[in-house]
Amino acid sequence: MNLNNEKYKQQIIPLIIYLFLSFVLVSLSMVRFFDPIYLITDALTKNLRSSLYVTGVDLANTFTYIGNSNTLIQDNKKLKQELYSLHSIQAQNYLLTNENKALSEQLGTMVKSSNVTPVMAEIISTTTTSDYITIGVGGNEGVANNNIVVYKNILLGIVTDVRPESSVVQLVSSKDSSVPVSVSGSQVQGILTGSVESGLIINDILPDETVDQNAMVLTSSLGGGLYPSGLLVGYISSIQPVTSQPFKIAQVKPAVDISTIDYLFVLKNKS
Amino acid sequence: MKYVTGTILIVALCIIYTSFLTGLRFIFPWFNVVYVCLFAYYISRESKLSLYLFFIGGIFLDIFTISQVGFTSANFFISLLIYALLTRIFPAERSGKLLSLLVSSTCFYLISYITLNFITNHGIAGLLLYIPWGIASALCIFFLSFTISFLFPVNHERKISIG
Incomplete structure (x- = not known):
């Protein structure tokens, strides 16, 4: 029995020590102690991870096509x-x-030249919640925080964290994202947010406002925010009343499935 | 030498999990392959090396998934502690191990969810979804660990009498 107790202690004590060390790492991480390590691993593994991610996407698409x-x-x-x-x-x-x-x-009018330059980028990875992606361009290519990320004329998200070799993009499907939008063929304007339960949604639509199913949802310059107007975000998939509230919410189907695209563009400011 | 080889293997596994498998989509993100492999190795080997690999694996998973470094390894070790405590309470060789695995693996996924929920404020939707994933991963760990033990029977006989 004593032998068993001794063996049990030998098993438990290292676990407790490692658990303690893990919590120390969490504390250090909260004060951004590991930022240099992020940069080094990012630079060393970027190309490999990017190729593996693309291979995975291709393989998944192949299986989908067969099915x-x-x-x-x-x-x-x-x-x-x-x-x-x-x-x-x-x-x-x-x-x-x-x-x-x-x-x-x-x-005698002239088309104004845009004040942004597109930078082509590939996706390296996505987070576990699929709210954020890492892309293969960063500060070295002139990418900065709040740069818009698009695919053709479709809004994908916004850059939230820039490293020399890569950047983190908050997708429009993120819970933290809020994009001013308008709906084509109607007067509806609102804020598009991400939601785990419902995907993309537009809240607080007045009950007398009519919205067609499959109507285009476009970014609007309402409030002079970060997003340029006229970028496609998705299509209205359904409109539902909210229980005990006078408003309706619209569910929006994204215009593009992020896992099916090979590249995207960061719109960096010329200045 | 074992530690160096183990570190290289675990970093490679983390890279494959966070890039190739995320691209593949079929098992991403809920089925944590790295966790399953490490846990199976821990059960069949019960060595200091397996704990070290848990620690390093967790750190690299956090680095590659842009999370707070230490969260995943803390989660690993909490579920290992639960497993160790349960094998003490249910010492029967295989059924006790399976029961302990079911509980500790489910706890791992629930802790993961609660942590994610804390970080991203995702609400409680989908919480129950994590219990089937915990059970599925526990069964995988169980069969994988016995496969490892079967392939390397000498070490298995020496190490298997846990709890």
Whole structure:
């Protein structure tokens, strides 16, 4: 029995010591003691982690395609039909573009050059909550905090932490994110936030305001915030009343699945 | 030499988990592969090396997932303590181990969730989801540890009489 007790003590004591050491590390981490280690590991492993992440995404997509092969054929037919109608829209757009160009020249207006420069970046990793991602560009490339991150004209998030070789991006799906938005085809303006339970949501929509399903949700310059207006965020998927409140909330389907894209752009300020 | 090799292996495992498996999406983020492997190694080997690997593995997981350094290893060691206490209460060889694993592994996932909840203010939604993951990981640890013991029977006989 004593032998067992002795053995048990030998088992427990190292666990307690390591647990104590872990709490010491947490305390040191809270005062940013490990920032240099973050930088070193980041620089050493960035390329490897980036390649592994892309390989994982590709593999997952391959399995997804195999699983959806039946529906892909039907989707392909639908897409072909959509393509035909898009061709006709494209032709119309071409005419309108020429018309617009002619009008601009006539009015003597100049298109203002944007004051941002896009920097292409790849995704290195995501956090466990999928709220933040790490991308492979950082301070060395001129990226700064609060730079907007987009894919084509779709808003993905905002840079919240910059290191020399990489940056952390808070996605619009994050609980901490709040983006002023407007809904196309309506007067609705509001703040888009992330939610674990419901995905992207717009709160406090007045009951008499009408919002179409699948309407586009775009960033607005309301409040003169960080986000430029006109970037696509997603589409309205449903509108629901809130129990015991006069307001409605709209659920928004993201315009792009972050796990399906290979690269994105950071809009860094020219200045 | 064992410590150097172990450190290299555990850092490689952390890199694979935080990059390749996060990209793969099928088991990310809930099924903590690093935790399962380390716990299985701890049960089958019960050596100081396994504790050291728990410590280092937790640190590198935190570094690669942009978390506070020490949170994961603290969580590891809390669940190991729970496991050690339970194997003392339920000393039966296999059933006692499995029961202890079920409880301690579920605790690991619940602590992870509560920690995440504390950091990100995500509310209580999904809390119950962590219990099935805890049970699933416990079963994986159980079978993996016996597989390791089966593949290396000499060490297993020497070390298996825990609790």
